[in-house]
Amino acid sequence: MDFNNKVALVSGGASGLGEATVRKVVALGGKAVILDLAEERAAKLKEELGDTVLFAKGDVTNEAQVQAAVDLAVNELGGLHVVVNCAGIAIGRKVLSKKGIHDLESFNKVLQVNLVGSFNVIRLAAAAMVNNEPNQHGERGVIINTASIAALEGQIGQAAYSASKGGILGMTLPLAREFAAYGIRVMTIVPGIFETPMFDTLPEEAKKALGAMVPFPSRLGYPEEYALMVQSIVENPMLNGSYIRLDGAIRMQPK
Numbered sequence: 001m002d003f004n005n006k007v008a009l010v011s012g013g014a015s016g017l018g019e020a021t022v023r024k025v026v027a028l029g030g031k032a033v034i035l036d037l038a039e040e041r042a043a044k045l046k047e048e049l050g051d052t053v054l055f056a057k058g059d060v061t062n063e064a065q066v067q068a069a070v071d072l073a074v075n076e077l078g079g080l081h082v083v084v085n086c087a088g089i090a091i092g093r094k095v096l097s098k099k100g101i102h103d104l105e106s107f108n109k110v111l112q113v114n115l116v117g118s119f120n121v122i123r124l125a126a127a128a129m130v131n132n133e134p135n136q137h138g139e140r141g142v143i144i145n146t147a148s149i150a151a152l153e154g155q156i157g158q159a160a161y162s163a164s165k166g167g168i169l170g171m172t173l174p175l176a177r178e179f180a181a182y183g184i185r186v187m188t189i190v191p192g193i194f195e196t197p198m199f200d201t202l203p204e205e206a207k208k209a210l211g212a213m214v215p216f217p218s219r220l221g222y223p224e225e226y227a228l229m230v231q232s233i234v235e236n237p238m239l240n241g242s243y244i245r246l247d248g249a250i251r252m253q254p255k
Contacts (some may be wrong), residue, residue, distance in 0.1 A: 001139050001234050003030035007077045009069060011035045011060050011121050012087030014042040016196035017146065020223035021084050021230050026052050028231065031077045035060065035069040035121070036087070060087045060117030063124070070124050079132060083125040083143045084230055085118045088164075090198065092157040107160040114164035118145055122175065122186075130182045137237045140183040144233055145172065147190045147243060153252035169243055176241030185240040187233045192247025194221035214248035221246065 008025045012018035013034035022045065025032045031052045034042045042055040056072050058065030073080040091110055095102040122143055129141030147165040154162030168188055176186040193210050199220070202210075211219035229246050233239050 001081065001135060001137070001142055001237070003028035003082070003231070003234065006030045006081040007033070007073050007079050008082035008084060009033045009035060009073050009080055009121070009125060010084045010086060011117070012085075014038040014045060014055075016086065016198070017191070017194065017223050017226045018084070018086035019045060020227040021086065022049070022053060024224075024227035024231055025082070030082075033069055033073045033077065035066065060085075060121055061112050063120060066120050066124050070128050074128055080125055080128045081132060081141050082234055083121060083141070085121055085143075085145045087117060088114045088146065090161045093160065094157050095159060102159065107163075110160040111164045111167070114161070115167040118168055119171065126179060126182070126184060129184050134183050138183045139185065139237060141185070142234050143175070143179075143184065143186045144230055145186070145188040147188050149190055149192050149245065149247050149250065149252055151190065152245075155252055156255045172243060173241045180240075185233075185237070187239050187241070188243040189226065189229055189233070190243050190245045190247070191226060192221055192245070192250045194223060194226060196223065214250045217248055219248075221248065 003025055008030055010018045010021050010032055013022045014036040022032045022034060026049050034055045035058050036042050039057055046053045046055050054072055054076060056069035058069055070080060089110055091106055093102050132140040134140050145168050147168045150158050150162045151165035151169050172186055172188045179186060199207060207220060
């Protein structure tokens, strides 16, 4: 599938990996709906990219708000062909520490946003995609999720984050197998350490130190490189039911 005249729904599309994905979609001749809570950032991006981009303010865990974003894509832009789930949150907290036992509330919130939120977008988007006319490959849609190397090499303090991202990896294959009957592919990207708003508050020296941990290229990943992987997955019909590490060969240590 190519992006020309196709419509993509990008959760977390107002910044970071999601913003780069929205820019890539538009650059390749597609249209995009940004599903995000960051209204001001989304407005600036929409103003820059024009009428090919629409904004749906919403929480990925909210059924009505996600459904409204899907409806916006179908009714205003003419369909829904690609979903890229980039919305997510992270915390760093030990289960046992001087501050006490890891609270259930924050653990649950991370799982709700990262895992349940991704599934919420998937299920509602897939229900719309099944109505698309199949292309020459029999495809009706492509769903791309975002995990993390923390799903595979979680560090101390990442129990909640690793669990949420591991869940995303775990549901990739069963979803791909189910959606195969409809011509909808499902893939997951596993990014390493990327330069996103999460690192905005870090000093430049700290960023360089993190980047030096990556074998090659020895730097933080660029969001544009994530977007390039999105393009590759969408355009290659044989990519289905699996995950791709995008990490410069880094393997995380326990801490």
